[in-house]
Amino acid sequence: MKIMVAIKQVPDRDAQVRINASAKWIEESDLQYALNESDAYALEEGLQLKEKHGGEVIVVSAGPERVGSTIREALAKGADRAIHIVCDDIGERDALSVARLLAAAMKPESPDLVLTGLQSEDLGLGQTGVIVAELLGMPHASLILQVEKTETGVTVKQELEEGWFQTIELPTPAVLTIQSGGNKLRYATLMGIKRAKTKEVRQLTATELAVDAAPVVVLERITLPKKQKSTQMLSGTAAEAAAALVQKLKFEVHVL
């Protein structure tokens, strides 16, 4: 099975994000980055399928040079090789343009299965994988927790809402967007980290892939959210704040 996993580097979830001077994006200097969480689960699913059925796991990621560190992390966890679509204007591209980059890099590889996380932690558009499926002309299923290989394709467990699930049979090649929590994530071993240094990372550019950046939708500005409620902040030491809260819950909320 030839499995391609599209991964995204996103600001670390504990990083303090600040709006930059243009008010169109965040301040990127000094920002810590990490592998997008649901993409980590997509990678894990890919690695487990390869361990069961053999084949190859190729990670694909688009973004500036810094993305290289996230690609190395995926290789250290066990991916066989990688394609880095080097583009500095990733922030100006919309989901369609990014999906076009990914699809153009994947197409010549003729993968049996394309996996990616269901949505990114930064933009949260939740559609890149589905668009890639359309661009590659493959069937897809989204919000997937489990994947079983069958004779003609895959059987997947899809998460619906409110605790409901569904099983779907799909012919391959196919695209699956992976929900977090379906597997236990592995850590890179020391040996893995060492091996990753020798694995192939092929660099491609948007120009080589013939994908322009012209967006259909434009992120005009970003702002801090407005408060929906007026919050009473309770200060002091832990004990003081706790005592104050108990008073509030007793005499203002009447819940104690």
Place this chain on the structure above:
Amino acid sequence: MSGILVIQEERGQGRNRFSYEALAAGRILAGLTGLSLETAVVGDKNTPILAETSGVPPMTAYAVQHPQLKHYTSDGYVLAFEQLIRKLQPAFIVVPHSYQSRDYVPRVATRFGQVLISDITGIETGPTFVRQLFQGRMNGSYRHPGDGPCFLSVQAGAFQVDSAQGGTTTILPFEPEIPADAVRARPGEPFRGSSETVDLGSAQRIVSVGRGIKSAENISLVQELATSLGAELAASRPICDNGWVPMERQVGSSGQTVSPKLYLAVGISGAIQHLVGMKGSQCIVAINKDPDAPIFEVADYGIVGDLFEVVPALTEAVKGAGH
């Protein structure tokens, strides 16, 4: 380019609120642009959502029918709505942000060279569309400057369902062409997760724990607080993904929706997927080390601090209060 097409989803009795909210968003957009409103749903003319009058102004409704649409599949829905959109040529397409719409609408949009502006929480003059970024830490304003239809999905709970207005709805059938071999997926019947036994929906008090708790061993700290308050323990998705708290105690868009008298969020940053499951709570208390955490935007009371100090102190204070 004519009007605004709101695609509704028939979910069964009492479960169609997301579609009404999408209609409400469509109506706001109609007010800003002067465009007319139309709606469509998969089903025949007797589909309940077409007959329900809640918030439905005079307009045209399309009952989209085909034997291949009996069960939801991405391929079937993509073909059906691609054809309806080509026929109607709407300027805007508005859908509820659901597992179903996020599965097929991006594919439809791609066929028009468009991108879905997903999960919007507001519509402003322009029109510009507001949606959350960075797990709710920022808002982004999006514009659709080009030609071609603009695709929007509407976040659950973001738009108020307005009351019914008089008038009648003309229901027209629409029968798309879906070749027998066009649907590639074979969906099975939906089933419930086997361990779905805890009904948090009726709990009066809930103590909920998030990533800030750091490890499985620390869950007991929060459990003690819950016990002292006579509260149910709940958690955000990552905690359940890790198996630290059972999946059936998850609150949020992929778990349960709760509205207790007291919701105490410990170490939960407040990503939108969590907020949609608990923002209807009567009193929300947030304990978090990050003063900018989005959870404080919906909290009635907040404590900025180290949960490993605050939670034990609170457990003591609750016990001391004789509860």
